[in-house]
Amino acid sequence: MKRFFADYGMIFALLVLGVLFSWLTWDEQHPTGASGGRQLGKMIVKQTTQQQRIVVLARDGAEDRAFTEELAAQLAGKREIVAIIHGSPQDARKRIDRMLTEGSVDLLACTPAVSTWPMLSSLPQLSEIPVLSPEPYHWPNFLKADNLLNVANQIVVIAVLAIGMTLVIITAGIDLSVGSLLALAAVASTWLIRDAAGGEAAGTLGVVLCCLAAIALAAAVGLFSGAMVTGFNIPPFIVTLAMMLVASGLAYTMAGGQSIYQVPDSFAWLGRGTALGSIPNSVVLMILLYIIAHVMMSKTVLGRYIYAIGGNLEAARLSGVPVKRVILLVYLLNGALAGLGGIITASQLKSGAPTYGIMYELYVIAAVVVGGTSLMGGQGKIFGTLIGAFIIAVIQNGMNLTGVGSYMQKVVLGFVILAAVLLDTLKRRGTLNLGKLFASKTA
Amino acid sequence: MAAPLLSMQGITKSFPGVKALRSVDLALHAGEVLALVGENGAGKSTLIKVLGGAHLPDQGTLAFDGEVRQINSPVDGRNAGVGIIYQEFNLVPQLTARENIFLGQEKTRFGCFSRQREHDAALALFKRVGVAVDPEALCGDLSVAQQQVVEIAKALSVEAKIIVMDEPSATLTPQEVERLFAVMRELKSQGIGIIYVSHRLEEIFEICDRVSVMRDGTGVGEATIADINREQLIEMMVGRKLDKEFPPRATQPGKERLVVEGLNRGTAVRDVSFSVREGEILALAGLVGAGRTETARLIFGADKRDSGTIALDGRILDIQHPRQAIANEIGLLTEDRKAQGLILGQSLRENFALPNLDAFSRFGFVAEGNEKVAFGGFVESLRIKTPSQEQLAGNLSGGNQQKVVLAKWLQRNCDVIIFDEPTRGIDVGAKYEIYVLMNELAAQGKAIIMISSELPEILGMADRILVMHEGRVTGEISDMPNATQQMIMELAVQ
Numbered sequence: 001m002k003r004f005f006a007d008y009g010m011i012f013a014l015l016v017l018g019v020l021f022s023w024l025t026w027d028e029q030h031p032t033g034a035s036g037g038r039q040l041g042k043m044i045v046k047q048t049t050q051q052q053r054i055v056v057l058a059r060d061g062a063e064d065r066a067f068t069e070e071l072a073a074q075l076a077g078k079r080e081i082v083a084i085i086h087g088s089p090q091d092a093r094k095r096i097d098r099m100l101t102e103g104s105v106d107l108l109a110c111t112p113a114v115s116t117w118p119m120l121s122s123l124p125q126l127s128e129i130p131v132l133s134p135e136p137y138h139w140p141n142f143l144k145a146d147n148l149l150n151v152a153n154q155i156v157v158i159a160v161l162a163i164g165m166t167l168v169i170i171t172a173g174i175d176l177s178v179g180s181l182l183a184l185a186a187v188a189s190t191w192l193i194r195d196a197a198g199g200e201a202a203g204t205l206g207v208v209l210c211c212l213a214a215i216a217l218a219a220a221v222g223l224f225s226g227a228m229v230t231g232f233n234i235p236p237f238i239v240t241l242a243m244m245l246v247a248s249g250l251a252y253t254m255a256g257g258q259s260i261y262q263v264p265d266s267f268a269w270l271g272r273g274t275a276l277g278s279i280p281n282s283v284v285l286m287i288l289l290y291i292i293a294h295v296m297m298s299k300t301v302l303g304r305y306i307y308a309i310g311g312n313l314e315a316a317r318l319s320g321v322p323v324k325r326v327i328l329l330v331y332l333l334n335g336a337l338a339g340l341g342g343i344i345t346a347s348q349l350k351s352g353a354p355t356y357g358i359m360y361e362l363y364v365i366a367a368v369v370v371g372g373t374s375l376m377g378g379q380g381k382i383f384g385t386l387i388g389a390f391i392i393a394v395i396q397n398g399m400n401l402t403g404v405g406s407y408m409q410k411v412v413l414g415f416v417i418l419a420a421v422l423l424d425t426l427k428r429r430g431t432l433n434l435g436k437l438f439a440s441k442t443a
Numbered sequence: 444m445a446a447p448l449l450s451m452q453g454i455t456k457s458f459p460g461v462k463a464l465r466s467v468d469l470a471l472h473a474g475e476v477l478a479l480v481g482e483n484g485a486g487k488s489t490l491i492k493v494l495g496g497a498h499l500p501d502q503g504t505l506a507f508d509g510e511v512r513q514i515n516s517p518v519d520g521r522n523a524g525v526g527i528i529y530q531e532f533n534l535v536p537q538l539t540a541r542e543n544i545f546l547g548q549e550k551t552r553f554g555c556f557s558r559q560r561e562h563d564a565a566l567a568l569f570k571r572v573g574v575a576v577d578p579e580a581l582c583g584d585l586s587v588a589q590q591q592v593v594e595i596a597k598a599l600s601v602e603a604k605i606i607v608m609d610e611p612s613a614t615l616t617p618q619e620v621e622r623l624f625a626v627m628r629e630l631k632s633q634g635i636g637i638i639y640v641s642h643r644l645e646e647i648f649e650i651c652d653r654v655s656v657m658r659d660g661t662g663v664g665e666a667t668i669a670d671i672n673r674e675q676l677i678e679m680m681v682g683r684k685l686d687k688e689f690p691p692r693a694t695q696p697g698k699e700r701l702v703v704e705g706l707n708r709g710t711a712v713r714d715v716s717f718s719v720r721e722g723e724i725l726a727l728a729g730l731v732g733a734g735r736t737e738t739a740r741l742i743f744g745a746d747k748r749d750s751g752t753i754a755l756d757g758r759i760l761d762i763q764h765p766r767q768a769i770a771n772e773i774g775l776l777t778e779d780r781k782a783q784g785l786i787l788g789q790s791l792r793e794n795f796a797l798p799n800l801d802a803f804s805r806f807g808f809v810a811e812g813n814e815k816v817a818f819g820g821f822v823e824s825l826r827i828k829t830p831s832q833e834q835l836a837g838n839l840s841g842g843n844q845q846k847v848v849l850a851k852w853l854q855r856n857c858d859v860i861i862f863d864e865p866t867r868g869i870d871v872g873a874k875y876e877i878y879v880l881m882n883e884l885a886a887q888g889k890a891i892i893m894i895s896s897e898l899p900e901i902l903g904m905a906d907r908i909l910v911m912h913e914g915r916v917t918g919e920i921s922d923m924p925n926a927t928q929q930m931i932m933e934l935a936v937q
Contacts, residue, residue, distance in 0.1 A: 299808050299809060300804075300807050300808050300809060301800045301804045301807050301808075301809055302807065303809075304793065304796070304797070304800060304809060305800075307786075307789065307793075308786055308789070308793075308797055311786035311787070311788050311789050312782070312783075312785070312786040312787070314782065314783045315782075315783050315784055315785055315786050316786065316797065317745070317765055318743070318745055318765050318775060318777060318783055318784070319765070319769075319797040319798040319851065320765050320766045320769040320770075320797075320798045321797065322766060378786065378788050378789070379788060
């Protein structure tokens with residue numbers, strides 16, 4: 001327990017932020033979509049008698065259709081729905097007028113938005129008919145399922161990149177090229193699909209092969225960085241700064257400075273598709289990658305070697321660790337993950353452009369550092385990085401919800417990163433020990 | 444007689460766990476060259492750092508020209524007229540000689556620094572030293588001897604009356620040493636007092652007026668050079684009596700196991716050949732920089748050798764990398780445990796397992812349970828004092844750290860174990876335990892190489908001694924009952 005909080009103390013910060021933004025975004029909620037339909041259905045069954053003739057009113061759109069479908073399903077066999085009307089107030093009025101000539105209407109069931117239409121109360125022929133819509137309730141906007149998925153979706157690319165960056169930073173290195181590698185892979189995959197796999201008509205296999213080729217390209221650039229670092233002892237900062245320019249330039253050249261959008265719909269499967277319930281495929285992939293990386297770092301020989309190299313390179317070498325090979329592998333993995341981040345981005349946006357991923361290296365490094373990984377190397381936890389990425393995402397999302405401007409957001413984010421590192425430094429110096437604090441309270 | 448230029452009295456200085464200086468007295472007169480000698484770790488550099496203001500003494504006073512002054516910082520030292528020339532020069536290689544001399548005290552004219560004034564002043568300083576150096580040459584382009592002159596000029600530029608030279612001749616050619624002596628005589632004639640730290644005894648007899656000897660952090664004696672001979676000086680340096688610091692040994696070395704021939708690496712290791720027998724402890728003796736550690740690193744593959752062969756049990760080994768040495772069951776306990784032997788931020792168990800992960804893993808996954816069982820055995824048998832296996836290595840005492848490093852190699856069942864300064868920074872009780880372990884390993888038939896700067900340790904533990912000097916083996920002592928510290932020092936200082 002003590003160890004857990006020492007390793008993942010930042011989880012407190014994440015929880016505090018969650019509570020803070022929940023409080024700040026506490027708001028009246030009007031149930032819409034399927035959940036609204038379900039709630040209204042139950043309400044009608046409870047409050048009305050069986051003989052009533054019900055007209056359902058809703059606007060067009062997927063959410064309103066889900067509302068009416070769920071409501072119809074709830075009432076099926078219990079109440080009689082005489083009509084379901086989708087459309088504008090004008091359409092609805094015409095239909096209702098016609099129906100009133102055919103027989104009486106006892107109840108209007110409608111979505112929260114529709115219940116505020118002025119005609120419902122102003123038209124004499126409607127003012128007599130009771131109107132029911134889902135009851136409003138109070139719940140933070142921040143904690144709505146849609147918003148939480150939105151947070152996950154926003155951060156998924158940064159989080160995937162941050163896995164590789166964590167490995168690199170644990171070896172006491174740094175990689176500034178990941179943002180450019182992301183753009184390179186995004187452009188390379190879409191370029192290959194357009195020019196080699198048939199563009200919009202490309203088959204699934206072709207798309208997969210093109211994506212793998214793009215990831216391999218990014219991995220190769222990562223391997224090259226690693227070779228420069230291990231072979232010639234050039235500081236990683238310099239090597240990857242150079243590769244940042246190289247990869248970005250290649251991406252612009254390959255794309256001709258334009259976006260490439262000639263891709264089939266299937267290309268969006270990873271970024272927009274949801275094979276498991278409502279969780280996006282990219283988020284599922286991210287979780288899988290984090291589990292794999294965690295196991296690798298905590299259970300395998302390779303993980304031990306990576307920590308050992310960052311902890312004390314010379315001691316590791318004199319203990320027989322194949323230092324150069326491990327560092328090469330780490331940069332290669334980092335490149336591949338940046339490439340995968342590029343594929344996810346391209347898939348989310350269904351296009352590839354060389355402008356993707358600008359400044360991402362800084363957000364990625366920030367996520368790693370906020371997650372408790374030391375830039376000195378040798379220390380850090382994979383799930384700490386995930387927490388770090390989510391802290392950044394939650395701060396951004398929370399500020400969006402509370403109406404903080406995007407310029408001011410940068411200021412806040414900057415101070416948050418500084419505060420996280422300060423906290424970590426104090427903890428290391430022993431001035432502050434979250435683990436001990438917690439252990440002494442529970443003991 | 445006038446008050447001495449410098450009088451240090453009762454200087455005491457402790458570091459965590461070590462008493463580096465115990466009430467040391469030192470006096471230096473104007474126009475005198477005082478030799479400061481002693482074994483490695485005797486406290487010479489600490490004393491110099493106290494003088495220069497880099498360390499604050501716990502007790503004791505410093506008096507300059509009879510006036511007691513507090514030296515709290517290097518600036519205070521400089522203002523008191525102390526110029527220290529360290530072995531590693533404090534020159535910025537990208538700046539010129541002139542810029543280095545006046546760094547931090549630029550000569551100005553109307554608020555701007557004046558190149559001409561500095562240039563003239565630098566020339567005047569070089570003239571005082573008696574050596575011509577171009578003030579506008581980049582320091583990085585100057586020879587070691589010229590850089591030394593720049594350092595001396597820099598010291599003189601702040602009106603230094605006391606100049607300390609730490610091993611100034613170590614990196615000079617014989618001709619350059621002669622020129623350095625000429626400079627020193629020139630400075631002497633100007634009334635400057637010089638403290639000369641050196642291991643080279645013949646130089647001390649050539650240039651110095653008096654000698655002050657330190658041992659174990661105390662001053663053990665002073666003498667005028669004219670009244671003393673070389674043998675007496677060596678005796679003063681090492682003069683400690685051997686008591687029962689070492690466990691008894693009764694092993695008879697067997698057949699040759701490790702045979703090293705013609706090992707070379709630049710000037711650090713030159714044509715080194717030797718062999719170690721089964722059950723034998725071979726000591727490599729010599730001063731710091733004699734090439735002992737460098738030799739060990741070549742055997743272990745930590746550095747690339749220019750030439751030479753390494754054979755174990757008659758089989759020539761291809762060692763280019765520590766991995767290959769480890770695969771051939773050679774282990775190295777480095778002299779600097781913190782920088783090279785352990786990962787201080789990781790647990791003892793992880794440190795222990797690092798060279799043994801091939802045995803502790805299946806399909807790339809570490810079997811932590813096996814690690815714990817194996818390391819638990821060593822915690823018990825080596826009596827490693829720790830609350831748990833998960834303790835961070837950095838939290839252990841030196842002796843226990845050394846035992847963890849030893850456990851790394853014992854788990855591999857190494858045939859050859861190289862101990863580089865095995866008891867450095869370890870307290871007396873733990874030292875004895877390490878010695879017992881070394882004897883046990885020898886009794887098991889392993890070949891052991893021990894590098895040590897402590898002469899009593901060498902005499903107490905070794906079956907045979909190789910002495911090195913400037914990268915070469917200068918002698919072998921195998922008649923251990925009659926071996927003395929003097930014999931080793933004679934070979935080590937040449």
